[in-house]
Amino acid sequence: MATRSDSTAGNWWQMMPKVELHAHLNGSIRDTTLLELARELGEKGSIVFSDVEQVIMKNDRSLREVFKLFDLIHLITTDHKTVTRITKEVIEDFAAENVVYLELRTTPKRNASIGMSKESYLQAVLEGLMAVKNVDVDFGQEVNEGSTGNSHPTNDVCCLSNKKKIYVRLLLSIDRRESTEAAMETVELALRLKRSGVVGIDLSGNPAIGEWKTFLPALKFAKEEGLSVTLHCGEVPNSQEVHAMLDFIPGRIGHACFLEEDHWRKLKSYKIPVEICLTSNIRTESISSVDVHHFADLYESRHPITLCTDDSGVFSTSLSNEFVLAASTFGIGKKEMYELARDAINFIFGGDGVKEKLEEIFASAAVELEISID
Numbered sequence: 001m002a003t004r005s006d007s008t009a010g011n012w013w014q015m016m017p018k019v020e021l022h023a024h025l026n027g028s029i030r031d032t033t034l035l036e037l038a039r040e041l042g043e044k045g046s047i048v049f050s051d052v053e054q055v056i057m058k059n060d061r062s063l064r065e066v067f068k069l070f071d072l073i074h075l076i077t078t079d080h081k082t083v084t085r086i087t088k089e090v091i092e093d094f095a096a097e098n099v100v101y102l103e104l105r106t107t108p109k110r111n112a113s114i115g116m117s118k119e120s121y122l123q124a125v126l127e128g129l130m131a132v133k134n135v136d137v138d139f140g141q142e143v144n145e146g147s148t149g150n151s152h153p154t155n156d157v158c159c160l161s162n163k164k165k166i167y168v169r170l171l172l173s174i175d176r177r178e179s180t181e182a183a184m185e186t187v188e189l190a191l192r193l194k195r196s197g198v199v200g201i202d203l204s205g206n207p208a209i210g211e212w213k214t215f216l217p218a219l220k221f222a223k224e225e226g227l228s229v230t231l232h233c234g235e236v237p238n239s240q241e242v243h244a245m246l247d248f249i250p251g252r253i254g255h256a257c258f259l260e261e262d263h264w265r266k267l268k269s270y271k272i273p274v275e276i277c278l279t280s281n282i283r284t285e286s287i288s289s290v291d292v293h294h295f296a297d298l299y300e301s302r303h304p305i306t307l308c309t310d311d312s313g314v315f316s317t318s319l320s321n322e323f324v325l326a327a328s329t330f331g332i333g334k335k336e337m338y339e340l341a342r343d344a345i346n347f348i349f350g351g352d353g354v355k356e357k358l359e360e361i362f363a364s365a366a367v368e369l370e371i372s373i374d
């Protein structure tokens with residue numbers, strides 16, 4: 001894998017504030033970290049390092065291979081200490097390229113052999129947010145119930161003025177391998193952690209596995225209880241499921257690669273925002289080449305869209321890189337790309353207070369970026 005700090009992204013694109021709404025924690029892991037952890041496990045004899053190295057270093061991956069890689073990543077990363085480390089690094093990496101608001105999603109995992117429950121997995125993620133040192137992280141945690149003071153403290157409230165700041169909110173993913181009960185457990189966990197920055201639920205995992213009716217009760221419950229929901233939708237051809245997903249009217253959908261004409265009509269009439277992951281779709285061959293990507297049609301028809309990385313580590317990309325790719329492929333100017341980045345504020349699952357702050361950040365960045373906003 002190439003490194004994710006991409007020299008082609010250029011400075012202006014890195015400087016531009018960005019909103020990332022579709023990033024999987026374990027897919028955003030630094031490849032240097034993944035290799036280091038794999039080497040350690042190899043030395044302990046738990047895995048054969050050279051086998052792992054081969055899978056990690058492979059650049060083009062089919063859908064099946066991507067999910068094989070995820071199983072491997074989970075084998076390497078899933079203990080509390082490592083989850084904390086990865087979370088910390090992922091936040092630092094996004095903040096370094098001026099992502100100012102990040103909705104980070106992850107699948108709470110249970111691993112009885114190391115005493116891990118879905119809840120303790122999430123605690124390890126929260127510790128990762130707290131562990132970030134070089135950036136202020138506002139993760140929406142309400143510490144002092146009933147207090148009229150700052151209900152959104154950061155990891156380090158003492159030094160706010162000197163550091164970059166990133167707003168981070170969490171989405172808990174339901175894996176398509178899971179049962180209705182397991183999905184429900186994740187939603188209940190999300191509800192318990194609402195005060196710790198969890199704002200919604202995602203449905204992801206291998207799209208060739210699982211049935212919509214298995215997840216629907218948990219997703220309905222999430223919606224009824226005020227959690228926002230985003231769905232991986234149309235990653236493979238599955239007309240019935242796409243219809244059912246759109247009729248659920250989720251807060252957003254991701255990918256939308258295999259939608260047919262009547263799906264597009266429905267999507268547009270419901271105005272459901274789409275998380276666009278260009279590099280991911282090309283790498284997994286869901287879309288044959290970037291110039292025929294549905295981004296173009298959605299952008300031209302002014303449908304709500306937002307550019308995202310999906311798995312910046314696995315697909316060797318960055319959000320700045322996704323903006324460069326869209327701008328160069330579709331011939332879109334900097335001002336329009338800035339507007340695309342800014343308009344993603346409308347589709348975040350975080351509250352109105354955060355939206356206002358983000359509007360301010362974008363407005364002041366416009367001056368620096370020499371963008372004149374009307």
Ligand SMILES: CC(C)=CCNc1ncnc2c1ncn2[C@@H]1O[C@H](COP(=O)(O)O)[C@@H](O)[C@H]1O
Pocket residue numbers: 024025026027062063064066067070071105106107108173175204205206207232235280284286310311
């Ligand atoms: C192959 C292909 C179409 C990839 C597109 N992208 C994805 N589609 C569906 N689920 C995903 C994708 N990328 C990551 N995930 C989910 O996110 C997990 C990794 O992050 P985490 O462990 O939840 O922190 C994966 O195991 C998988 O369940």
Ligand SMILES: [Zn+2]
Pocket residue numbers: 022024204232254310
């Ligand atoms: Zn995804």
